[in-house]
Amino acid sequence: KPARKFVVGNWKMHGNLAALPVLGAIDAAARETPAVDVGVAVPATLITAAWQTANAIHVGAQDIHPADKGAHTGCLSAPMVKDAGAAFTIVGHSECRAGRQESDDEVRGKAEAARRHGLSVILCVGEPLEVREAGQAEAVVRAQLENCLPADADGAWLSVAYEPIWAIGTGRSATQDDIAAMHAVLRETCRAALGPAGDGVRLLYGGSVTPANAAEILATPNVDGVLVGGASLTAETFLPIIAHA
Ligand code: PEP
Numbered sequence: 001k002p003a004r005k006f007v008v009g010n011w012k013m014h015g016n017l018a019a020l021p022v023l024g025a026i027d028a029a030a031r032e033t034p035a036v037d038v039g040v041a042v043p044a045t046l047i048t049a050a051w052q053t054a055n056a057i058h059v060g061a062q063d064i065h066p067a068d069k070g071a072h073t074g075c076l077s078a079p080m081v082k083d084a085g086a087a088f089t090i091v092g093h094s095e096c097r098a099g100r101q102e103s104d105d106e107v108r109g110k111a112e113a114a115r116r117h118g119l120s121v122i123l124c125v126g127e128p129l130e131v132r133e134a135g136q137a138e139a140v141v142r143a144q145l146e147n148c149l150p151a152d153a154d155g156a157w158l159s160v161a162y163e164p165i166w167a168i169g170t171g172r173s174a175t176q177d178d179i180a181a182m183h184a185v186l187r188e189t190c191r192a193a194l195g196p197a198g199d200g201v202r203l204l205y206g207g208s209v210t211p212a213n214a215a216e217i218l219a220t221p222n223v224d225g226v227l228v229g230g231a232s233l234t235a236e237t238f239l240p241i242i243a244h245a
Pocket of ligand 1: 010167206207208209228229230
């Protein structure tokens with residue numbers, strides 16, 4: 001069973017060098033909370049400065065390309081973000097999947113590339129509203145995870161984040177019952193694909209996590225952490241979430 005909770009911020013396209021003091025405050029909080037793993041996926045422009053500023057948190061990238069190098073204008077590879085100071089990367093975020101028509105195969109390729117270059121991975125899955133309303137959420141998310149999961153994955157480097165698309169940035173988080181039901185499906189899927197190693201994969205919930213709902217979400221069965229967008233942008237909102245873990 002995963003022992004330590006993992007609280008991760010995703011800054012998306014927010015923050016420049018002037019935001020480093022926020023990272024410093026998060027780092028100080030992480031140092032005082034040694035039983036919790038804390039990460040922040042910063043914009044790529046901040047990875048090196050973040051890595052130089054912070055030493056108690058894991059600094060991450062928000063996305064990578066599956067190839068190591070090549071004619072891919074505007075993209076960054078696993079060895080590039082690793083070289084810049086990243087310890088992990090998010091892959092398969094719904095904003096990337098939708099914006100770039102990313103397939104599950106491509107997301108799996110990104111996770112495998114990260115693994116090859118010594119990066120940990122947060123692999124995101126999640127359904128759109130119409131799929132949930134049609135009663136298909138569990139089947140769709142299960143298939144998404146089966147298709148994206150690298151064959152040799154284990155909890156030493158892989159976490160899976162369940163992020164229902166209708167809950168991201170909307171202020172409407174999933175209910176505790178819905179999270180528990182989906183995370184049971186994710187756990188089963190990890191076990192079926194990876195054997196006992198599937199028990200060690202940390203399962204994070206993401207989607208409108210706030211200081212007000214974090215404690216309940218983090219106490220849900222099979223929730224080993226949270227992936228936090230908007231509320232990770234200020235110390236006032238992110239530090240209480242770390243404290244709840
Ligand atoms: C996210 O995009 O990973 C996310 C969970 O965003 P928010 O917390 O703002 O809903």
